[in-house]
Amino acid sequence: MAVIHDAWHSKTGAAQCREHKKPPSKAHGYGLRWQVRWRDANGVQQKRSYAKKGDAEDKKKAVESALIRGQLTDPKVTFKEYAEKWRASQPHRPTTVEVVGNSFEKHAYPAFGSRRLISITQSDIQSWAVSLPVAPSTARRILSNVGPVFSAAVRDGIIGRSPCQGIRLPQPPHREIVPTSASQVRALAASLPARLALLPVLLAGTGVRPGECFGLRVADVDSVTRTVTVRQQRQGGVDAPLKTARSHRVIPVPKSLLDAVAAHVEVFPSKDGYVFSDAKGQPLDEHRFRHVWHRAVKAAGLPKGTRIHDLRHTYASALIAAGATPVTVARRLGDSVITTMRVYAHCWPTDDDQTRLAVDAFLSAPQVP
Structure with missing residues (x-):
């Protein structure tokens, strides 16, 4: 086998090209080949062989350029x-x-x-x-x-283009939000253990995500300003950052909900100041609560598959029914307006009659000669 003659310097990290003195004979099944050798960013020697010297020279230049940019890595990595x-x-x-x-x-x-x-x-x-x-x-x-x-x-320079670009998948079936009713929220509260009865009421009354609800502390509920401040969430048994920057928000709540929270924490105090805790006073998270939720859904007679997250939809639907704008709903939920409209657009009242009147007025307008 032969390679292009070009001295290789290990200190500089340049690509190596060297001509073999005795090329293999065609009788052995192959002719003259040109080989480029180099060491990748991990110090592992790599090599490529080419039938044409020009192709080897092109590879040598590409390798040296990648080494200079620090983008060359082991192409054998899985x-x-x-x-x-x-x-x-x-x-x-x-x-x-x-x-x-x-x-x-x-x-x-x-x-x-x-x-x-x-x-x-x-x-x-x-x-x-x-x-x-x-x-x-x-x-x-x-x-x-x-x-x-x-x-x-x-x-990192390992591949030139992501194979995930342009992938087409079947569209998921359209699923409109069906909010949980107030009577269903009360039924859930009655079906849960006493120390968790407040949970569906708080979820439906604030629209917070389940993790945000379990991460809520008593200090985050302000009876003076009548607000609930979302600062963190509880996931995997630890406090965790919120989902996005928009998730940091202050939610106005009615006095009735504040009174319910005050009564709850008085009877079921937590060692670390969380609103919700287990029988030992330790904080909860969605994973530990999941089996309790499923039993409550069944006991309350709600449809199978009703999720904790569905109470967030209940809150959003209540705001929309009261005339809240998309911007207001998005702020309360800690979402973008685009996400809010994608999920809840069908919940806003339609302007069918106004549309009919506008088109009728246009079509019946007198013709100008």
Whole structure:
């Protein structure tokens, strides 16, 4: 085998090209080849062979350019190896760590975890994504968890383009929000243990997310300003940052709800000042509360599959029915206006009659010659 003659200097990290003095004979089944050798960012020697010297020269230039930019890494790295390093460097919240981990361990790694990262194509991802044995919405979430790994590989110079770009998935079925009624909220409260009876009332009365509700402290409830301040959430047994910057908010609440909170904490105090706690005074989180919730849903006669999160929809629907604007609803929920409209647009009253009158006035206007 022969390589291009060009001295290699280990101190500079330049690519090596050297001509073999005795090229292999064609009788052995191959002719003259040109080889480029270099060491990647991890110090591991790499090499590529080419039939044409010009192709080898082009590779040499590309390698040297990548080495200068510090973008060259081991092309033999597998998806799982790279993904694990990526996961360890991410500032994920506890629940995000769990969700991303499940996406990788249950779906991505069995499919292509052992494959070299550079060998995975868009067709591979497309076939994998559409064959996932989950609902369309879940498939989208799994793809959204895997995509950032390939995007990071692009930034690191391992691959030129993310194979997750342009992937098409089935659209999830349209699901309109059906808010829980006031009578159902009361039925849930009656079906829960006494120390948790306030929970559905507080969720429906503030619109906070379940994690935000469990992270709520007594000090966050102000009877003077009649507000509840959302500062943190409780996830995975620890206090965690809120979902987004918008999640930090102050929610106005009625006196009746404040009185209910005051009565609750007087009877069920928490060691650490949380509004909700278990029988030992320890704080709760959604995971520990889930089995209690399912029993309460069944006992209250609510539809199977009713979620804790559905009480957030109850709050939003109540604001909309009272005439609140999309901006107001978004602020109270800690969401963007775009997200609020996407989820709740059908809840706002329609202007059908106004539309009919406007079109009729236009069509019946006198014709100007």
